[in-house]
Amino acid sequence: xxxxxxxxxxxxxxxxxxxxxxxxxxxxxxxxxxxxxxxxxxxxxxxxxxxxxxxxxxxxxxxxxxxxxxxxxxxxxxxxxxxxxxxxxxxxxxxxxxxxxxxxxxxxxxxxxxxxxxxxxxxxxxxxxxxxxxxxxxxxxxxxxxxxxxxxxx
Amino acid sequence: xxxxxxxxxxxxxxxxxxxxxxxxxxxxxxxxxxxxxxxxxxxxxxxxxxxxxxxxxxxxxxxxxxxxxxxxxxxxxxxxxxxxxxxxxxxxxxxxxxxxxxxxxxxxxxxxxxxxxxxxxxxxxxxxxxxxxxxxxxxxxxxxxxxxxxxxxxxxxxxxxxxxxxxxxxxxxxxxxxxxxxxxxxxxxxxxxxxxxxxxxxxxxxxxxxxxxxxxxxxxxxxxxxxxxxxxxxxxxxxxxxxxxxxxxxxxxxxxxxxxxxxxxxxxxxxxxxxxxxxxxxxxxxxxxxxxxxxxxxxxxxxxxxxxxxxxxxxxxxxxxxxxxxxxxxxxxxxxxxxxxxxxxxxxxxxxxxxxxxxxxxxxxxxxxxxxxxxxxxxxxxxxxxxxxxxxxxxxxxxxxxxxxx
Numbered sequence: 001x002x003x004x005x006x007x008x009x010x011x012x013x014x015x016x017x018x019x020x021x022x023x024x025x026x027x028x029x030x031x032x033x034x035x036x037x038x039x040x041x042x043x044x045x046x047x048x049x050x051x052x053x054x055x056x057x058x059x060x061x062x063x064x065x066x067x068x069x070x071x072x073x074x075x076x077x078x079x080x081x082x083x084x085x086x087x088x089x090x091x092x093x094x095x096x097x098x099x100x101x102x103x104x105x106x107x108x109x110x111x112x113x114x115x116x117x118x119x120x121x122x123x124x125x126x127x128x129x130x131x132x133x134x135x136x137x138x139x140x141x142x143x144x145x146x147x148x149x150x151x152x153x154x
Numbered sequence: 155x156x157x158x159x160x161x162x163x164x165x166x167x168x169x170x171x172x173x174x175x176x177x178x179x180x181x182x183x184x185x186x187x188x189x190x191x192x193x194x195x196x197x198x199x200x201x202x203x204x205x206x207x208x209x210x211x212x213x214x215x216x217x218x219x220x221x222x223x224x225x226x227x228x229x230x231x232x233x234x235x236x237x238x239x240x241x242x243x244x245x246x247x248x249x250x251x252x253x254x255x256x257x258x259x260x261x262x263x264x265x266x267x268x269x270x271x272x273x274x275x276x277x278x279x280x281x282x283x284x285x286x287x288x289x290x291x292x293x294x295x296x297x298x299x300x301x302x303x304x305x306x307x308x309x310x311x312x313x314x315x316x317x318x319x320x321x322x323x324x325x326x327x328x329x330x331x332x333x334x335x336x337x338x339x340x341x342x343x344x345x346x347x348x349x350x351x352x353x354x355x356x357x358x359x360x361x362x363x364x365x366x367x368x369x370x371x372x373x374x375x376x377x378x379x380x381x382x383x384x385x386x387x388x389x390x391x392x393x394x395x396x397x398x399x400x401x402x403x404x405x406x407x408x409x410x411x412x413x414x415x416x417x418x419x420x421x422x423x424x425x426x427x428x429x430x431x432x433x434x435x436x437x438x439x440x441x442x443x444x445x446x447x448x449x450x451x452x453x454x455x456x457x458x459x460x461x462x463x464x465x466x467x468x469x470x471x472x473x474x475x476x477x478x479x480x481x482x483x484x485x486x487x488x489x490x491x492x493x494x495x496x497x498x499x500x501x502x503x504x505x506x507x508x509x510x511x512x513x514x515x516x517x518x519x520x521x522x523x524x525x526x527x528x529x530x531x532x533x534x535x536x537x538x539x540x541x542x543x544x545x546x547x548x549x550x551x552x553x554x555x556x557x558x559x560x
Contacts, residue, residue, distance in 0.1 A: 039527035
């Protein structure tokens with residue numbers, strides 16, 4: 001049953017009570033992203049310390065359960081990671097959503113990977129892939145300190 | 155009227171969609187096609203194809219006649235006074251762009267106002283927006299009220315001595331509000347202001363009489379009228395089509411082309427440059443015949459019954475919030491469910507074969523006013539039944555269950 005794979009308990013729970021839904025004080029980088037066709041939008045705030053580690057990450061915005069859950073899980077997982085590591089995790093996640101069956105990064109433990117794999121249900125719903133990837137593209141923009149609004153519309 | 159019989163004329167319902175019977179509630183987006191329309195395209199290409207209006211061989215003449223027959227059918231269907239008031243376009247969007255471009259060129263200058271409404275689809279806003287830059291015009295918005303309507307009084311309030319054209323939807327694709335077009339036209343004409351009506355949702359569901367409505371322009375979308383994609387109609391009063399400049403240049407729209415000057419063709423050729431969507435225009439005649447066979451009054455009545463049934467049923471469903479409550483409403487219900495995003499609703503309903511639309515329905519101005527980034531929308535066509543509405547309600551309940559709502 002595809003629907004149950006898409007709307008797993010963990011997604012519904014994160015969608016309903018998103019973690020890190022706030023604005024980081026004294027953030028050092030930020031970026032906005034939107035899915036113009038859906039009206040979903042996120043604003044990611046990032047605070048990197050002197051060692052380029054993510055001291056805090058948060059987001060504001062609104063969207064469907066998938067969009068909100070994805071941003072919620074993502075912000076939980078990248079806290080404490082170095083800039084380089086964050087980029088590796090983002091690439092790994094986007095590759096998995098696009099084509100790979102599994103995550104291959106060694107920067108996440110099995111529990112964390114299981115959480116992320118809950119989002120793989122969108123693969124069967126091409127129209128919903130962009131919901132799962134919006135916050136990740138926006139995080140990339142924030143890391144690059146891009147002033148452009150991230151969009152999943154290519 | 156026997157809906158089961160009518161539904162059998164639509165091949166799409168013969169097949170299961172993901173193992174479910176299709177419950178198609180997205181006709182405001184695009185309607186399904188009856189077999190006669192589909193077959194007509196096949197037959198035309200297989201046995202009768204030629205370009206129209208150019209060559210003199212047998213096929214060309216026959217195709218030209220067929221093409222012109224659709225024009226006459228449309229003229230009669232909407233009761234226009236002249237067949238040359240029917241211009242074929244690629245859709246309602248192109249029809250509105252045609253008017254915005256040519257009327258804008260000739261009659262709009264810096265500081266002039268175009269009055270539209272907050273209900274407008276992007277296709278009746280963006281073409282006018284282009285003129286903000288090129289001509290420095292202003293666009294004014296008649297506001298939507300609590301019921302999701304735009305009233306005659308509101309239009310009256312927004313007319314100024316700078317208003318040069320009023321552009322309104324006939325039937326809102328979000329709230330379903332049917333606007334008092336005839337009254338708006340009378341008011342506008344008393345001040346010498348022409349009126350353009352976006353008839354995308356009007357034409358498939360309401361009886362049309364251009365001479366009675368008396369509007370200056372009326373834009374029609376073929377694919378929402380059980381017709382093929384790629385075909386629309388601009389109805390315009392003859393005086394405008396004769397007066398306004400051509401829209402696109404190319405073959406078919408000219409009289410004589412010299413190095414030093416060009417003269418343009420007569421109506422309707424003046425506005426039909428290049429090879430048109432010939433097969434689609436010819437098949438569109440079958441859509442008109444289909445609508446005439448059932449009778450638009452019967453369709454209106456049937457869709458009203460469905461609407462009343464749906465408003466009642468969904469109205470009783472906890473946590474379903476119907477957007478707008480217009481006194482005069484067509485077969486469109488936009489709704490939200492507290493705690494479930496419209497895209498999640500649409501995906502979950504889809505699993506049961508229930509096809510609805512979620513998003514801003516190309517009406518971001520209205521959604522901003524409503525304070526909602528998106529809504530879910532169920533819209534009806536001639537083939538829908540009360541069983542479809544029951545299934546919609548059942549699937550909404552399933553949705554609530556998945557999200558642990560009561």
